[in-house]
Amino acid sequence: EKPLADSHADGIKRCNEADRLGRQILVNNTRRFFPQSKAIQKVVSSGQYGKLISLEYLEGGEFSWPTVSGFYFQKQGGRGAMSDRGSHILDVICWWSGGGVDLLEARTNSLGGVEGLAECRLSLSGGGEARVKISWHNKLENIIRLRFDQAVIEADLYELDRYTVTQNGAKRVVQCPGREKNYSDCSVTFCKALKELYVKGEKVPVSGREVLSSLKLIDTFYEKAQAYKESWQEV
Secondary structure, X not given: OOOOOOOHHHHHHHHXXXXXXXXXXXXXXXXXXXXXXXXXXXXXXHOOOOOEEEEEEEEEOOOOOOOOOOXXXXXXXXXXXXXXXXXXXXXXXXXXXXXXOEEXXXXXXXXXXXXXXXXXXXXXXXXXXXXXXXXXXXXXXXXXXXXXXXXXXXXXXXXXXXXXXXEOOEEEEEEOOOOOOOHHHHHHHHHHHHHHHHHHOOOOOOEOHHHHHHHHHXXXXXXXXXXXXXXHHHO
């Protein structure tokens, strides 16, 4: 399950232990299986629209995932929104950027507890910047927006098989290759990949070491995050 571990150091230990045992770690960073994510990764790496100038990843909605234990809201548990959804988001950004992602600024509303609102600014390996905002409290725009020298890509987080490109004032929809249309389809693809590991012994599609960079970013976020200045605190 994601995240691979509760810290970057623990993630390294798990990867080293897997190497010692001659095993592979398959991490459930399901968003790498989204047709949308795979297509955008190819666009960024190919440079077909020029240099990536900025990236926005805005995801939020009222928390509604069923939980019996209340794990999400326990300090000893997943740490909050950035550890939960952020483990997916930061992994995808690191993947698209080809590594070399650094934290510039971080904000959270945790006040010493588990945060439901998290925001950060990142520097990308190609010189651009990324802004990430995650909320468990309210609905956000739920969009990925990438600005290149020659075009702007916008991807709706709930339309996993397409994105739009605006270039020279014209907007068009790009249908992404792949059969997956929703999250359930991507979960099936993930399970099939797991089955292939047992049957054919193939290489895992998302290995433990591949997600270590995002774990390091999460650790850095919690180390450096500043509190939001709330209006009610000034009353």
